[in-house]
Amino acid sequence: MSIPTAPARPRALSTSRGAWLVAEREIGARVRSKAFLISTVILVLAVFGGILWMGIASSSSGTTSIAAVGGAADGLAASDAYEVTEVTGRADAEELVRSGDVEAAVIEDSASPTGVIIIADESAPEGLVAALSVAPTVELLTPDAPDFGARYVLGLLFGLVFMMAAISFGTPITTSVVEEKQTRIIEILLSAIPARVLLAGKVIGNTVLALGQILLLIGVAMVGLIVTGQDDLLRGFGAPVLWFAVFFLFGFILLAAMFAAAGSLVSRQEDAGATLTPVMYLTMIPYFLVIFFGGNSTVMTVLSYVPFSAPVAMPIRLFFSEAQWWEPLAALALLLASCVAMILLGAKIYENSLLRMGARVSLKDALRG
Incomplete structure (x- = not known):
């Protein structure tokens, strides 16, 4: 008579596999959302329609x-x-x-x-x-000075895209974390994967979605410029847009870790506003600073090195040839260092707060664990 063998224990998930499973769950939930699909279609149509309008306006004879x-x-x-x-x-x-x-x-x-x-x-x-009028001869000391209107429009474009994407894809991270705490699903999830892996999956999933939407809009914009014959804009706009995509990637990861940490501090959706407010300020203030101080070269130089505003300020300076070749690399290195530091800090807050139910966890208690 044979002795029955015990069933084999399931093999533990690796860190990368666990993070990717969570990321797939986040991506799948958003992609199946009608609100996400409708908003994406509206953004695509708005970008293409705007470029088409620009092409029609520029191609009109106006004679x-x-x-x-x-x-x-x-x-x-x-x-x-x-x-x-x-x-x-x-x-x-x-x-x-x-x-x-x-x-x-x-x-x-x-x-x-x-x-x-x-x-x-x-x-x-x-x-x-x-x-047909007689005008005096004009000599400009700075003939290549950028037009304020063009600078304002470019700041509005980059700033609005970054701010809206960060809010649109960052806020659901907070909502998802609070929902998991409120329904106690977090206890089941933490029994299967570590908190840091869960955090990594949420950040990766929403970053993939945000970057994918940004690249889609960039692709639509490029196609629109080619179709409408605005190749000159495409040649001057290409490099700054690519730098914007790179800075956006790491800038969003920085903010995503903060959004997740903000959600872990509360157990109810109605309490999330208090913890979200500082993160929303850090997302919105750089946008307004670039808009209001876009004509000040000193302020723009400083903003291009601040991690929260670099994704907007640095591409603008590159577009107007105001930055040296090494400056975007230095700003990107600073952004990467800030990104790593924020991920470690956010992971600590996230890990120490997930299983604390009831009243809002203070930042001091979350850091102290």
Whole structure:
């Protein structure tokens, strides 16, 4: 008679395998969410629609139709901004203006300081007036200074994408952690995998989703620029966008660890706001600083080395060629060091707070364990 053997004990999960299982769970839950899919589609359509609108606006001729007598508009005929119709006399030119066939007429007049006069119906085109006016010679000490409007738009673009992505993918980490504590599922999870592995899986899963969405938007933007013939923007925009993606990756990991630690301090969803507030400030303040101080080179230089604002400030400086070749590497190294330190700190808070139910755990008690 054979003696029955005891069933083999299940092999313990490795750290990498356990982290990836948690990451798959996070990714699957978000991908199956209709809200996530709808928001992604809306973002894609908004990006492509915006670029398409830019292409249509830039490709529109915007020409000003004018009538000219003799050689009054010889200098304007060579410009693509004006469509010149030659007429034989002033009466013909005035008739075209009255009928609306042309926006204005240019006629030679020796009494005028510029040698020509402009005839219009109700108001003369400002561009035509400026083109035919006598202007003083202007010498710029800094001819390559970046346009403030372009800097503002770029800061708004990078800052808004980073802030919205960080909030959209970071807040669910906090919600998931609080939900697991509130339903006591965390006790079952911790019996199977260590807290640090659980934290790593949550951070990895949401980072993959966030970076994937960012890369999708970048790809849509590039396709839109190519389709609309805005290749010049693509050539100047390519390197800063790639740096933005790299900085975003590590910047989001930094924030994700903070979001997870914030969730572990409370046991109810209604208490999460108090612990989330500092993290939300660290996510939003850099965005507003870049917007308000984008024209200040000193402030932008400092912000490009601060871990929470570097993902936005450094690509802007690179776009306007204000940073040396080594500066993004130095800022990235500082961001990596901050990322490692925050992950270790967040893991300690997370590990010490997960099984504490009831009242909110203070940061001091979480660190002390």
